Amino acid sequence: xxxxxxxxxxxxxxxxxxxxxxxxxxxxxxxxxxxxxxxxxxxxxxxxxxxxxxxxxxxxxxxxxxxxxxxxxxxxxxxxxxxxxxxxxxxxxxxxxxxxxxxxxxxxxxxxxxxxxxxxxxxxxxxxxxxxxxxxxxxxxxxxxxxxxxxxxxxxxxxxxxxxxxxxxxxxxxxxxxxxxxxxxxxxxxxxxxxxxxxxxxxxxxxxxxxxxxxxxxxxxxxxxxxxxxxxxxxxxxxxxxxxxxxxxxxxxxxxxxxxxxxxxxxxxxxxxxxxxxxxxxxxxxxxxxxxxxxxxxxxxxxxxxxxxxxxxxxxxxxxxxxxxxxxxxxxxxxxxx
Amino acid sequence: xxxxxxxxxxxxxxxxxxxxxxxxxxxxxxxxxxxxxxxxxxxxxxxxxxxxxxxxxxxxxxxxxxxxxxxxxxxxxxxxxxxxxxxxxxxxxxxxxxxxxxxxxxxxxxxxxxxxxxxxxxxxxxxxxxxxxxxxxxxxxxxxxxxxxxxxxxxxxxxxxxxxxxxxxxxxxxxxxxxxxxxxxxxxxxxxxxxxxxxxxxxxxxxxxxxxxxxxxxxxxxxxxxxxxxxxxxxxxxxxxxxxxxxxxxxxxxxxxxxxxxxxx
Numbered sequence: 001x002x003x004x005x006x007x008x009x010x011x012x013x014x015x016x017x018x019x020x021x022x023x024x025x026x027x028x029x030x031x032x033x034x035x036x037x038x039x040x041x042x043x044x045x046x047x048x049x050x051x052x053x054x055x056x057x058x059x060x061x062x063x064x065x066x067x068x069x070x071x072x073x074x075x076x077x078x079x080x081x082x083x084x085x086x087x088x089x090x091x092x093x094x095x096x097x098x099x100x101x102x103x104x105x106x107x108x109x110x111x112x113x114x115x116x117x118x119x120x121x122x123x124x125x126x127x128x129x130x131x132x133x134x135x136x137x138x139x140x141x142x143x144x145x146x147x148x149x150x151x152x153x154x155x156x157x158x159x160x161x162x163x164x165x166x167x168x169x170x171x172x173x174x175x176x177x178x179x180x181x182x183x184x185x186x187x188x189x190x191x192x193x194x195x196x197x198x199x200x201x202x203x204x205x206x207x208x209x210x211x212x213x214x215x216x217x218x219x220x221x222x223x224x225x226x227x228x229x230x231x232x233x234x235x236x237x238x239x240x241x242x243x244x245x246x247x248x249x250x251x252x253x254x255x256x257x258x259x260x261x262x263x264x265x266x267x268x269x270x271x272x273x274x275x276x277x278x279x280x281x282x283x284x285x286x287x288x289x290x291x292x293x294x295x296x297x298x299x300x301x302x303x304x305x306x307x308x309x310x311x312x313x314x315x316x317x318x319x320x321x322x323x324x325x326x327x328x329x330x331x332x333x334x335x336x337x338x
Numbered sequence: 339x340x341x342x343x344x345x346x347x348x349x350x351x352x353x354x355x356x357x358x359x360x361x362x363x364x365x366x367x368x369x370x371x372x373x374x375x376x377x378x379x380x381x382x383x384x385x386x387x388x389x390x391x392x393x394x395x396x397x398x399x400x401x402x403x404x405x406x407x408x409x410x411x412x413x414x415x416x417x418x419x420x421x422x423x424x425x426x427x428x429x430x431x432x433x434x435x436x437x438x439x440x441x442x443x444x445x446x447x448x449x450x451x452x453x454x455x456x457x458x459x460x461x462x463x464x465x466x467x468x469x470x471x472x473x474x475x476x477x478x479x480x481x482x483x484x485x486x487x488x489x490x491x492x493x494x495x496x497x498x499x500x501x502x503x504x505x506x507x508x509x510x511x512x513x514x515x516x517x518x519x520x521x522x523x524x525x526x527x528x529x530x531x532x533x534x535x536x537x538x539x540x541x542x543x544x545x546x547x548x549x550x551x552x553x554x555x556x557x558x559x560x561x562x563x564x565x566x567x568x569x570x571x572x573x574x575x576x577x578x579x580x581x582x583x584x585x586x587x588x589x590x591x592x593x594x595x596x597x598x599x600x601x602x603x
Contacts (some may be wrong), residue, residue, distance in 0.1 A: 051501055074504050081505045087498035091520040101506035104516070149502075156506055 035213035050074030080158030379573035388561035407484025415492035441546025467549030484529030
């Protein structure tokens with residue numbers, strides 16, 4: 001099921017949450033809406049679900065597979081929705097939570113109890129919680145609750161799956177496990193999925209495509225590689241990871257130079273014109289790369305990430321005077337601010 | 339240690355003087371002429387009529403409080419509208435105003451000289467000095483209890499579960515019965531207990547509109563007063579002991595419910 005969002009705007013009082021946003025999600029894709037809080041990503045998701053209505057406009061529309069749903073109630077859209085804080089029915093067992101969407105169907109289309117039971121057990125196997133069917137939500141961990149919420153959303157065989165910061169309330173370790181699990185699950189059941197997150201690592205890891213949003217507008221759409229390596233603008237570059245900002249004069253003009261920490265190198269002798277003298281202020285060797293913090297002569301803070309073997313070879317210490325030089329890949333931007 | 343003992347001792351003494359001794363005195367007085375006189379006082383025709391009227395008022399006032407409470411709490415917790423905080427303030431009015439004033443307002447409205455008096459005379463419906471007035475007075479003093487329990491509860495719980503239910507295809511009615519009511523059921527019950535206690539015990543507002551017609555417009559508290567004024571102490575205290583029983587039952591039910599809710603979470 002493909003999703004098409006056309007010219008959607010939404011204001012809350014004087015606050016413009018979405019400003020004429022259009023978006024297309026292909027059948028079977030997993031697309032992330034990524035942005036800081038207040039960027040409009042959750043509002044957009046809730047408009048797709050039918051929980052919010054867009055500002056009235058002739059041009060605006062929400063379309064599933066060519067069917068215009070703009071005026072259809074959330075009840076009838078057949079959307080699977082997972083909330084950040086799970087929103088499980090606290091007075092129902094895990095089993096009844098998952099069965100809810102089937103039990104509330106009108107008599108004519110409601111499956112028999114046996115069919116419901118088989119379906120719920122199948123979903124419990126999918127989320128690996130078969131033996132917790134009779135538990136209540138308050139007796140589950142956060143990660144387990146979120147898996148139940150996902151199973152509940154999948155029980156109605158939704159046309160599309162919408163996830164609102166699904167792992168936002170979980171701790172880092174559980175979050176990582178669930179991310180990979182979601183990715184595997186998505187390749188098994190291939191339901192068109194839109195995920196809202198403010199966590200760039202999460203978006204980069206699970207998505208087929210990422211939509212970067214800011215101030216109610218889409219800044220860039222593309223694969224994780226595209227948005228990470230070819231950011232369309234300064235905001236995207238900054239939001240998708242740490243960057244070092246340098247002011248440089250290129251051909252007589254003032255330019256901003258943005259470089260990721262792993263695109264910088266540390267050398268002990270001035271190897272080229274672009275090498276900048278700096279002093280090491282902190283070394284953190286915990287992690288997959290060694291993070292070296294430096295201060296340039298101009299007083300700017302610089303962060304460089306170098307591999308462990310390189311770090312051992314250079315024998316760096318806090319206080320050392322070294323040079324920071326960019327590797328071949330670097331990103332320039334016109335300095336439109338000045 | 340000293341301070342602790344003093345504080346506890348003072349509290350116990352205070353409660354003893356102002357609560358336990360009077361309650362004991364009610365029972366002692368009620369049984370002063372033996373169990374026979376006690377039960378005779380309760381089986382008196384006028385006493386039974388007063389009990390019946392009190393139960394009738396409660397049976398009407400409590401559902402009214404539940405329906406109003408759920409509707410008001412839903413409106414306040416789920417929607418934004420102008421005048422919301424004013425509405426919440428007005429819900430507290432029956433607690434703030436003296437019940438006597440509430441009774442007088444009913445007399446002013448529905449009495450013979452009142453604003454709606456001519457209409458009342460024409461239609462032949464008697465409100466003041468009749469059962470409808472007593473019921474209205476009881477509703478007035480007891481309606482806020484359920485709303486006051488539910489408003490903070492529903493505000494705290496939010497409506498994500500209801501949204502989830504809607505997205506799963508549930509109709510408004512299904513959402514209300516299967517999701518909202520189970521979420522707030524203990525709050526409703528708590529409100530019902532307090533509301534019942536107030537409805538049964540109300541004196542001031544009812545006294546103004548009742549007219550004290552024996553066997554007709556007397557509720558239990560009014561009946562107690564009449565018996566007392568007639569120096570019929572045994573009967574007065576026997577009937578009063580019913581109200582004490584209601585109070586103790588209310589406290590027990592309230593504690594049991596609080597214990598249950600605490601252990602559920």
